[in-house]
Amino acid sequence: MSHTTLSEPPCRTTAPPWRGTSTLALHAGASRHHPYHSLTPPIIQTATYTFTDTADLVAFMEERMFMSKPLRQEYGRYGNPTVQAVEARLAALEGGDEAILVSSGMAAVTTTLLILLSAGDHLIMTGDCYHRTRTFVQRVLRRFGIACTVVPPGDLDAIAAHIGPRTRLILSETPTNPFLRCLDLEGLAAIARRHGVRTVIDSTFATPLNQRPLDFGIDLVIHSVTKYLAGHNDLMAGVIIGRGDLTVPLRESQSMFGAVVDPTTAFAIGRGLQTLGLRIERQNANGLAIARYLEGHPKVRRVWYPGLPSHPDHAVACRQMRGFGGVISFEIEGDGEAAARFIDALHLPHIAPSLGGVDSLIEQPALMSYYDTDPEVRLSLGIRDELIRFAVGIEDSEDLIADLEQALARV
Numbered sequence: 466m467s468h469t470t471l472s473e474p475p476c477r478t479t480a481p482p483w484r485g486t487s488t489l490a491l492h493a494g495a496s497r498h499h500p501y502h503s504l505t506p507p508i509i510q511t512a513t514y515t516f517t518d519t520a521d522l523v524a525f526m527e528e529r530m531f532m533s534k535p536l537r538q539e540y541g542r543y544g545n546p547t548v549q550a551v552e553a554r555l556a557a558l559e560g561g562d563e564a565i566l567v568s569s570g571m572a573a574v575t576t577t578l579l580i581l582l583s584a585g586d587h588l589i590m591t592g593d594c595y596h597r598t599r600t601f602v603q604r605v606l607r608r609f610g611i612a613c614t615v616v617p618p619g620d621l622d623a624i625a626a627h628i629g630p631r632t633r634l635i636l637s638e639t640p641t642n643p644f645l646r647c648l649d650l651e652g653l654a655a656i657a658r659r660h661g662v663r664t665v666i667d668s669t670f671a672t673p674l675n676q677r678p679l680d681f682g683i684d685l686v687i688h689s690v691t692k693y694l695a696g697h698n699d700l701m702a703g704v705i706i707g708r709g710d711l712t713v714p715l716r717e718s719q720s721m722f723g724a725v726v727d728p729t730t731a732f733a734i735g736r737g738l739q740t741l742g743l744r745i746e747r748q749n750a751n752g753l754a755i756a757r758y759l760e761g762h763p764k765v766r767r768v769w770y771p772g773l774p775s776h777p778d779h780a781v782a783c784r785q786m787r788g789f790g791g792v793i794s795f796e797i798e799g800d801g802e803a804a805a806r807f808i809d810a811l812h813l814p815h816i817a818p819s820l821g822g823v824d825s826l827i828e829q830p831a832l833m834s835y836y837d838t839d840p841e842v843r844l845s846l847g848i849r850d851e852l853i854r855f856a857v858g859i860e861d862s863e864d865l866i867a868d869l870e871q872a873l874a875r876v
């Protein structure tokens with residue numbers, strides 16, 4: 466298998482132990498032989514599966530009693546070959562044994578927390594996280610008697626300080642949203658192992674091309690597949706990936722919770738994954754070029770991008786990431802209205818939530834995910850009106866920079 470040629474972060478010190486992720490994204494888990502000699506995998510669009518006669522049914526039931534993975538399917542909520550092929554590819558990409566595709570990134574978050582936590586347990590999570598994850602923990606899990614401590618993003622010491630006898634789980638994103646804070650994954654795994662606590666990383670912003678948390682000893686990885694993995698802003702899905710026994714109860718939960726992925730959606734995810742290596746390579750390069758350009762512009766006050774030496778977690782990012790991704794946050798000189806004038810003057814990026822697709826998207830977090838948050842709370846989280854989040858796509862960086870240049874000239 467050939468080594469992929471991703472743009473190397475200039476400061477990388479240790480070589481991550483994986484290779485060939487572009488190849489894996491294309492070939493892992495895929496059967497080379499399909500019906501009618503089709504090169505592409507078929508979409509098995511069915512809700513149920515038939516048995517030839519009663520003896521066939523009884524043979525299947527017997528087999529199911531003794532095998533953890535029966536050789537055939539029975540009913541759509543319990544499994545589908547199109548979905549399973551994509552799951553196998555995602556597991557290989559993250560270096561896990563099992564991947565469970567679910568209907569959205571939030572389904573991955575809520576399923577994981579509901580299955581791994583029980584009444585009386587304590588969860589530690591980091592701030593600067595996906596808004597709905599925090600709302601779920603603070604509104605829903607609290608009702609079931611699960612306590613939560615939110616610590617500052619990227620702060621390993623704060624995590625260690627809050628581990629108590631009831632702590633079962635540590636959940637963090639890295640990089641975070643919107644400040645791209647990075648948590649030391651190896652350090653986190655070591656602390657958690659010492660205390661017998663499980664670790665879950667939402668690695669959506671990184672993708673397995675830029676970071677593989679399981680390699681550092683993390684227990685479970687979550688992605689919003691909606692973002693980079695599918696990559697075209699045209700579907701919703703999520704995934705939970707892990708090793709060994711830990712994924713068994715999560716897999717079982719799927720037949721009860723019912724948050725399954727439709728076969729046609731799974732096919733589109735598989736199609737998106739085929740170009741993951743190329744897309745991430747381009748988005749890493751665009752991200753770094755645009756972050757450097759913005760940092761040097763007199764009308765830009767501050768830039769957050771883990772590939773810049775000015776980012777507080779640059780050293781951590783260099784140790785554990787292979788590229789720094791396509792999301793850049795920055796504040797322009799002036800107020801929220803100046804930021805809006807700048808955004809409205811842009812021609813290429815669409816104004817939209819989300820990230821990770823081929824199209825560049827831009828937004829003011831104060832007017833998007835934090836619109837109905839109390840302004841005092843919002844400011845305490847560092848979300849100022851003039852903060853802009855730019856999720857770069859796969860356009861040519863020269864065109865994106867020319868667009869930014871003309872729009873900045875108009876504020």
Ligand SMILES: *Cc1c(COP(=O)(O)O)cnc(C)c1O
Nearest residue numbers: 569570571595667669689691702
């Ligand atoms: C978008 C996102 C989610 C939620 O995923 P959906 O697919 O929108 O449900 C969770 N975590 C992160 C970091 C995200 O960016």
